[in-house]
Amino acid sequence: MSESRLFPSGQDDSPEHSVKEHGRIVIVSGGTLGSWVLDRLQPGDTLVGADRGALFLVSRGLKPSVSLGDFDSVSPEEREMIRRHSETFIDCDPVMKDWTDTEMAFEWALERQPQEIVLFGALGTRFDHSLANVFLLRKALDRGIGCCIVDACNEIRLLGPGPSMTLRKGLYDHVSLLPLTLDVRGITLTGFQYPLTDASLSIGQSLGISNVITGETGEVRIGEGYLLVIQSKDG
Known part of the structure; x- marks a missing residue:
């Protein structure tokens, strides 16, 4: 999956725009979620929905800045609802892709050079996905960007x-x-x-x-x- 297919050239990716607009980017993925997520959101957060995480946001009246993924875990009707209620909607083929939906969202966030990235729904029943998401912390650390993974009982940092x-x-x-x-x-x-x-x-x-x-x-x-x-x- 090429980067140009994931992030269309029409978006403003300049560092100046990124630093100014994105103090904290919150990625909501499709793992374990609950009402605790809403309690952890802060005014000014840039919201990113990854696959079913986008459904969690829009079904609670929140409008993601971007929703992305292959959307293979939602129905066609739910996918359309996500598209209508997101500022930007990016989908990809569920087979011909190199990144998980969470990593796609993470790469989108890294390009905008925020002060901090917070991941909700990055832990769940799929241990392989959970562990892969923990490894994403290294990417943020190497870029000098604060990052943590949060669920109802844990905050994980590197x-x-x-x-x-x-x-x-x-x-x-x-x-x-x-x-x-x-x-x-x-x-x-x-x-x-x-x-x-x-x-x-x-x-x-x-x-x-x-x-x-x-x-x-x-x-x-x-x-x-x-x-x-x-x-x-x-x-």
Whole structure:
């Protein structure tokens, strides 16, 4: 699937337009969704619907800036409703495509260079899709764009070497750290029940599961590798 087929040339893709218009892009995909999504939306969000995620938005009276995908998980009537209630509608062949619907939406968002990308409905019953969506966090990190995956009980971020990540306790009781590379070195935790200083974790270890922020905030810093930082609560 060529990029020109996915993103028509008529759209304004200039960096100046992108930074000005897109502070936070919210992608709603077709995984597990609920009323909690509406509570997490903010004024000024640019809404992107990926396949059945677009149906979730329009059926609740929201108008996506763009709805895209192969729309193989909605009926013809639902597809037409999505088309009518979206500012831009982009569909593609369900067989002859290289990206999942969520990755298509993610690439659309990356091109606009927002300050942050938030993914709702990126986790669900299909573990292969869920894991592939977690891997998308690396693309945003490499572009210097803040990104997280959110569902009713979790917020997932990716941390690389460099600036620390500050976490707020908020809705969540637990913070878990899982290596996304074979080894993560130089892990330092401040403000946690179980602090670490210049520690290492290897992929497959569960040592980083279920830590607790002791105050209002906690700080995570690493020196080498890539680390998934998951804030969670019990359902």
